[in-house]
Amino acid sequence: MKYDLSIAEAMELLKEKGFKHTEKRKDLLTLFANEKRYLSAKEVQDGLKEQYPGLSFDTIYRNLTTFVDLGLLEETEWEGERKFRFTCSHNEHHHHLICLTCGSTKSIQTCPMEVLNNELNGFDITGHKFEIYGYCRECR
Known part of the structure; x- marks a missing residue:
C-alpha cells in the first residue's frame, strides 16, 4: 500500500x-x-x-x-x-539504492534479512537498515 x-x-x-x-x-x-x-x-x-x-x-x-x-x-x-x-511514499518494507553523485534513490524490495535469518542463532533483531551505494545511470 x-x-x-x-x-x-x-x-x-x-x-x-x-x-x-x-x-x-x-x-x-x-x-x-x-x-x-x-x-x-x-x-x-x-x-x-x-x-x-x-x-x-x-x-x-x-x-x-x-x-x-x-x-x-x-x-x-x-x-x-x-x-x-x-520519507518514502511506501509503508511496506523496502530498502534503497543511493547514487553517490546526485543523491537520487531507488527502492528495492529484496531484503538481506530473509537470507540472514538462518544465521542469527537466537539473536533478537529489533530493526535494520540496508542501503546500496553506487552511481545511477545518469551519473555513471
Whole structure:
C-alpha cells in the first residue's frame, strides 16, 4: 500500500506534536518534497538561501532532526556526512539504492534479512537498515 504525505499533512503533524507552524518549516519540507533525493544540510541551506539568507546550520539541523524523529524525513550517512530525504511514499518494507553523485534513490524490495535469518542463532533483531551505494545511470 502506498500513501503520499502532503506538505499540509506534514505541517498538521508538526502542529499536533506541539511545534509552531512556520513558513521556514513549510519551505524546508517543500524543498525535500520537490527534490526527491538525499540532501545535506549545506544543500538545504543553499536551496533556501534566497528566501532565508541568515538561516543557520543549527536551525537547519534542529529542524531536520525533528523531522526525522517525527517520520517526515529519512536519514542516512555517507562520506561522513548526514543526508536527508522526504520519507518514502511506501509503508511496506523496502530498502534503497543511493547514487553517490546526485543523491537520487531507488527502492528495492529484496531484503538481506530473509537470507540472514538462518544465521542469527537466537539473536533478537529489533530493526535494520540496508542501503546500496553506487552511481545511477545518469551519473555513471
